[in-house]
Amino acid sequence: MPTSATLETWLRASIEEAEFPARGRVPGGHFRRLGHGMLALLPEQAAPEARACVLSVGVHGNETAPMELLEGVLGRLARGELRLGAPILLLLGSPEATRRGVRYVGTNLNRLFRRGLDESGMEPDRARELMAAVDGFFARHETLPRLHYDLHTAIRDSRYPRFVVSPYTERTAVEMDQWRWLAAAGIQAVLRQHRHSWTFSHYSKHYHGAQAFTVELGRALPFGHNDLAPLAPMAALLAALLTGRAPAEAPPGRMTFFRVAQELMRESETFRLAFPEATANFTEFPPGTLLAEDGRAGETRVGTAPLAVVFPNAEVEIGARAVLLVRPEPPPA
Numbered sequence: 001m002p003t004s005a006t007l008e009t010w011l012r013a014s015i016e017e018a019e020f021p022a023r024g025r026v027p028g029g030h031f032r033r034l035g036h037g038m039l040a041l042l043p044e045q046a047a048p049e050a051r052a053c054v055l056s057v058g059v060h061g062n063e064t065a066p067m068e069l070l071e072g073v074l075g076r077l078a079r080g081e082l083r084l085g086a087p088i089l090l091l092l093g094s095p096e097a098t099r100r101g102v103r104y105v106g107t108n109l110n111r112l113f114r115r116g117l118d119e120s121g122m123e124p125d126r127a128r129e130l131m132a133a134v135d136g137f138f139a140r141h142e143t144l145p146r147l148h149y150d151l152h153t154a155i156r157d158s159r160y161p162r163f164v165v166s167p168y169t170e171r172t173a174v175e176m177d178q179w180r181w182l183a184a185a186g187i188q189a190v191l192r193q194h195r196h197s198w199t200f201s202h203y204s205k206h207y208h209g210a211q212a213f214t215v216e217l218g219r220a221l222p223f224g225h226n227d228l229a230p231l232a233p234m235a236a237l238l239a240a241l242l243t244g245r246a247p248a249e250a251p252p253g254r255m256t257f258f259r260v261a262q263e264l265m266r267e268s269e270t271f272r273l274a275f276p277e278a279t280a281n282f283t284e285f286p287p288g289t290l291l292a293e294d295g296r297a298g299e300t301r302v303g304t305a306p307l308a309v310v311f312p313n314a315e316v317e318i319g320a321r322a323v324l325l326v327r328p329e330p331p332p333a
């Protein structure tokens with residue numbers, strides 16, 4: 001069987017469609033290639049604190065910092081600095097989009113994670129493969145608590161460069177431990193969704209009862225241009241998950257909590273945002289401010305309480321989310 005040294009090359013091999021062994025050894029267990037951009041790390045024995053963890057990167061092809069972060073952690077495992085103690089499913093969301101250096105090729109993959117998806121095309125096909133991989137992984141490790149971190153970077157600057165989106169589902173509550181782990185991992189803000197969003201993290205939370213988040217780790221930059229220093233605490237969290245150890249904890253109140261008040265969809269060709277393109281995520285606007293104009297839907301203005309903007313993007317497909325309008329809320333007690 002090939003040795004763990006191979007593991008470090010898995011991500012680049014997946015992007016370049018290069019040869020990669022079907023299985024190999026790592027300290028504490030072995031890896032198995034499940035498909036293109038899909039790798040399972042399987043421990044000889046799960047540690048007492050182990051969770052069945054899905055770690056996904058590259059659901060948007062040009063978001064490279066999470067890939068470099070993951071390569072670093074896999075390198076530590078390969079060199080024997082870490083010992084595998086939990087089953088981990090590693091997923092490269094869209095190898096083709098990453099190879100081309102683009103967010104997506106045909107349509108936004110991160111809006112397609114729902115059962116019964118019947119669209120055809122590259123991203124819908126990939127969404128079905130990824131959902132099947134997650135289904136199989138959680139079924140195989142059904143006795144362990146479930147976790148999914150879907151790692152991204154944002155298009156724009158942010159008042160909080162590292163933040164998580166907590167998907168909405170009435171079925172699964174967020175455990176307090178998650179807030180403590182994320183606070184210790186250097187996450188600065190939490191954005192709680194107000195309705196179903198059909199993202200990858202929503203899929204694992206809604207259909208599998210996993211603790212699941214979209215994790216934003218700074219700005220989307222090309223390979224080699226990412227500053228990984230601020231992500232060291234997040235690397236430590238991923239390392240703890242791999243080894244099945246309890247991660248470091250910090251008070252959740254260290255993070256600023258927000259809730260989505262409104263999701264503005266682009267409804268026409270003439271949609272435009274009324275604030276500058278470069279406006280940072282979580283920038284707040286006072287009551288009465290004009291935020292957007294959109295054909296027959298007309299104007300959107302801030303009501304009586306201030307609103308902040310997250311993920312503004314006037315160029316999205318018609319029918320897609322153009323901006324989230326959010327307000328602060330108290331941290332969970």
Ligand SMILES: O=C(O)CCC(=O)N[C@@H](CCC(=O)O)C(=O)O
Nearest residue numbers: 110153154155156165199214311
């Ligand atoms: O910076 C942006 O405008 C988009 C960054 C990004 O890809 N965000 C995710 C968030 C997913 C979620 O809401 O959980 C996305 O838009 O898919």
Ligand SMILES: [Zn+2]
Nearest residue numbers: 060063152153
């Ligand atoms: Zn993304």
